[in-house]
Amino acid sequence: MAEFLTKSRARNIFYGGSIFFVVIFVGMTVHSHKYVVEVSTAGMPLSDAVIRGKHVWEENSCINCHSLHGEGAYFAPEVGNVMTRWGVQDSPEDAFEILKSWIESQPSGIEGRRQMPRYEMTDEDIRGLAEFLRWADQTDTQGWPPNDAG
């Protein structure tokens, strides 16, 4: 490596440069945080039902089979746009009904097909989950996914 780059110079570039990039990153994080709250997720209120639904989503670790906005396991379908795919994004009541009948019909038991476990949930839990998925669906995700297949 070139002679002008001594060990101490390399070290100083490392420390100085890292601080520089951390500062920029923190600034952009602050802006992004505000953007999420005020713009990209502002289309639907973050209601108690949505929050409850998020807890239901977490307690059952849905993310370790499904993906949500493309993140998670890739073992089961994307659900960030599932309400659009089902055609119920604009109807809370239909969203609840279809999700309830879906969850209560599992596992399918079909040989050779991936099985979703049977989760015992109250109607309130299912309603929350439906609202949470509608809330996720209305988020401005820069046009992703490319189509309704998710």
Added chain:
Amino acid sequence: MKYQSQKVAYWYFLAAMALFGIQVLGGLLAGWVYVSPNFLAEVLPFNIIRMIHTNALIVWLLLGFFGAAYFLIPEESEREIWSPKLAYLQLIILVVGTLGAVGSYLVGIHGGREFLEQPLWVKFGILVAALIFLLNVSMTVLAGKKTAITNVLLMGMWLLSLLWIFAFINPDNLSLDKMYWWFVVHLWVEATWELVMASILAFLLLKLTGVDREVVEKWLYVIVATALFSGILGTGHHFYWIGLPGYWQWIGSIFSTFEVIPFFLMMSFAFVMVWKGRKNHPNKAALLWSLGSSTVAFFGAGVWGFLHTLHGVNYYSHGTQITAAHGHLAFYGAYVALNLAVFTYAMPMLRERAPYNQVLNMASFWLMTGGMAFMTFVLTFAGTIQTHMQRVVGDYYMDVQDSLSIFYLMRWGAGLAVVIGAILFIYSIMVVRKSEVITPGSANPVPGE
């Protein structure tokens, strides 16, 4: 082994290898569920298997890092560890926490953020263990000789522990949850862990090749500088589609492209040091793992990462088997193989039986690396087909998955090779066959030869 307290590392490595076994067996099981979906579906659903597979991986890698630090810091600082008792206490906390987490998962108690599913008490346990570790190694280094290797290693460990705070922050707003989640996930594996990896690699190359310390340490600073300069803003490549501003598509694409550089440098570093080095170290297996780690990390993390990091590509490939392909090879090359390099280097000394041939160990390298490479190839093919059918044509997810079954079968075969390799590795480390023990030759070649 120059310092008695280095012995602490032995127990860390043992615990790490046990979890390594659990991790790959979990992977084998998950891979089999892809092939035969009804298998165990009622008893042990896929999400629980995957949780065990990923969590065991993360914890054993961390145990390996902790062990590596306890092994190399006394040699670098030229003194005993500040408190071996605290080091053992830390290990006990981590093992109890791990067993507690696995037990909880099996009875259905877990969080819901991917990779951070540990119950709250386990998360606190990890925090306490990290604090004990930081106190212990910082006191050791402060009292002793300070080198670039310990500087970078400590900086990596401090920063990754600090980032663990975000494991406790879970906003109700999903997009915010995702953004801060990446502060742990991305800034661990694509920033702070690279610091740990580079410093451990530097230590291994220093010992194995005998190249001048000044040269090694200058390389080290250049590598970690490129890692953080690219990796911090490179976080943006996870921010494309989760509800964050559009500018991340450019920031993320540009900076994450640069993330290839530290991995290219680490690979170059390893080979250049071996060429320059005059030392003929008897532990050839450790050298193989060190070179292999940096090479596979370059392909897995660097090349396969770049493959789908540009936002125009990622728009179609995001969340497909392409991601799975990259994830497997990147983790294997960068962090699994590096840990196995440390075990291979240190265990003979910790067990006071060096040097000796490690033919089985080297065989396990080729078996595991071959298996992981094949797995990556088949998942890449599966992901390419999936991307086309699902994202371009618009076929439904399950229909697409049904047409990928041949790839999942081949992936399982590749996984089986990895598991056999892992068992072979553990066997070769723990059991020394008599024929492999050799008497050390003369350190300097005969003049005139």
